[in-house]
Amino acid sequence: MTDVAREVGVTAKTVSRVLNDDGPVAAETRRRVMEAVRRLGYQPNLMARNTRVGARDAAIGLVVPELGNPFFGTVAGGVEGAVRARGLTLIVGSSDETAGHEQALIATFLARRVSALMVVPAADGDHRHLRAERVAGLPIVFLDRPAAGLTADCVVSANREGARAGVAHLIAHGHRRIGFVGDLPAALYTRRERLQGYRDALDAAGLPFDRALVETGHDLEAAARATLRLLALPDPPTALFAGNNLASMGAVVALTRAGRKDVALVGFDDLPLAEALDPPLTAVAQDPAAVGAAAAGLVLARLDGDRSRARRVTVPTRLIVRGSGELPPRTI
Amino acid sequence: MTDVAREVGVTAKTVSRVLNDDGPVAAETRRRVMEAVRRLGYQPNLMARNTRVGARDAAIGLVVPELGNPFFGTVAGGVEGAVRARGLTLIVGSSDETAGHEQALIATFLARRVSALMVVPAADGDHRHLRAERVAGLPIVFLDRPAAGLTADCVVSANREGARAGVAHLIAHGHRRIGFVGDLPAALYTRRERLQGYRDALDAAGLPFDRALVETGHDLEAAARATLRLLALPDPPTALFAGNNLASMGAVVALTRAGRKDVALVGFDDLPLAEALDPPLTAVAQDPAAVGAAAAGLVLARLDGDRSRARRVTVPTRLIVRGSGELPPRTI
DNA sequence: TTGACATATGTCATCGTTGACATCGGCTGT
DNA sequence: ACAGCCGATGTCAACGATGACATATGTCAA
Structure with missing residues (x-):
């Protein structure tokens, strides 16, 4: 960023202003900054941006038990669509249906200062350790299965x-x-x-x-x-x-x-x-896509300041009659 | 981190040494630091760690066209397994088979200073813009489909x-x-x-x-x-x-x-x-899991300093004979 | 006893970015 | 003509962590 600033003959702060549309900048300066940015191939460092106190990364962490299971893949797809529309990035990790891996993943997501956490809990998971984060205001939503030992938002099927x-x-x-x-x-x-x-x-x-x-x-x-x-x-x-x-x-x-x-x-x-x-x-x-989308909706509402108490959303199922369920009982 | 240090009566630097097993620390100090860390629920801020020059995030970015397609889910699973074993985190995003989304995802991954990039290119993607990163030494591996307009490592099926x-x-x-x-x-x-x-x-x-x-x-x-x-x-x-x-x-x-x-x-x-x-x-x-694992292997080798020229790995396929392919031709 | 060395810890600067506040012209209204 | 204000930019510090280097204490051989 300093390089870009030097190139244009301004300070890094002015470049920052241009890139964030923050504060008044002369049209001509803006043009020259943009041009230098392009010429130098400059890309802002998201990590550095987030060092400031309380700053949160524009990413949402999603933990699923298995990436290979199309059910969770579709859930993730539903989340991603809703989240992308808001300019947020989705970070997905797989817990391998193991409480240990799940905790490790959640820890790295927290260390990354994600702005929200979405979790399909592993069967033997325990989420009491997330209480502090929840109290601190981090949106946490559970999908497909509720949290263990924690009151939190949750989206499940019927x-x-x-x-x-x-x-x-x-x-x-x-x-x-x-x-x-x-x-x-x-x-x-x-x-x-x-x-x-x-x-x-x-x-x-x-x-x-x-x-x-x-x-x-x-x-x-x-x-x-x-x-x-x-x-x-x-x-x-x-x-x-x-x-x-x-x-x-x-x-x-x-x-x-x-x-x-x-x-x-x-x-x-x-x-x-x-x-x-x-x-x-x-x-x-x-x-599954609706489960993901509903969970994403909850997260976005929380990010927008919704502080109401934990909600549980149930997504309905639908019986599709095709033949195998209508066979008559036959004794052998 | 400063809080932990104050609690124990040392400097942040000492805490850093304990947490990174870097430099000599008295056994007693180490013990007290660890205890304070646990008591305060301190978690290191990965973002801050990576602000120092040239530092790379311990994450690998993976772009797939669709999370919901089990083929790509399984590929991602294969990558994740190999990568986790090395203490790296996998960040997955979905490009929706769109060049624009793909570029945006790659840009946020780069802004996050991922230590490597893995991409299943969108059909209409163009990867010339990655040349600079490649030259700068960032490991980039393409999966399932080769890059467009860029010589890079690539793992495909036969x-x-x-x-x-x-x-x-x-x-x-x-x-x-x-x-x-x-x-x-x-x-x-x-x-x-x-x-x-x-x-x-x-x-x-x-x-x-x-x-x-x-x-x-x-x-x-x-x-x-x-x-x-x-x-x-x-x-x-x-x-x-x-x-x-x-x-x-x-x-x-x-x-x-x-x-x-x-x-x-x-x-x-x-x-x-x-x-x-x-x-x-x-x-x-x-x-698909082998494709993911092979690509992850390439990435890890590159991270370990392998500077040889771009390789293309072909994963074999296997014909499984079950009946539908052995029906005789029948004219109607 | 002294100096060389190891161990344990501290000091300081720095990474890239952005808030808070300062500066400096020019314009407006009276 | 001058106060007051606005637009455009700059200055400085801080975020959290860690490299480089410094300091302090202890140990041991000469």
């Missing part, structure tokens, strides 16, 4: 209600033994909520809850094995409810491998190829 | 060879009219390479190249429409080659909707549900 609707759909088609293929770990918020929705639907229909019908797998192959275990039970389910996108894919793959096109299936989370499957997959569709 | 193998597979099963469903825009590097591989295979078999058999769509639905256009030709193809993951999904969806299980299909890029489709999808599998 997990319980969505799962209830999906399972009720199976019950309405005559099923009485319905398997649940869920996420690992069992303590994961989304899994607990969806399992609760599953139980709600059973209760409403007067059906018993059978712990043996709940199986678990944390990736596609594990979910496929979980599905096969359910099918191998002495009194197997005639329908399955899959608790997330990987579980859905695992269940589809397992049913295909086992040649069991007669088992009804409803998945939580829609899949791009849902309609191309045989039978086409009935799904409880989430709207 | 697009041409992979496509050739996929199309040759269809030819080996008797197909003579093979449609190509590709990406938009036509200028996109990966599309050009894969189309070239398609032509290579035709040439090798002495088959003519028919421009009418090349169709295009930039998302799943557009690819589905492109597929239907091919099937509606007067002399339609008996097999299809899809040029990327979205095109594959679009083709699968279109064939399903049209009830055309007799059309052979090979997709570039494997899909998680490939084996659950009917017929199961034969695919040329890329290894």
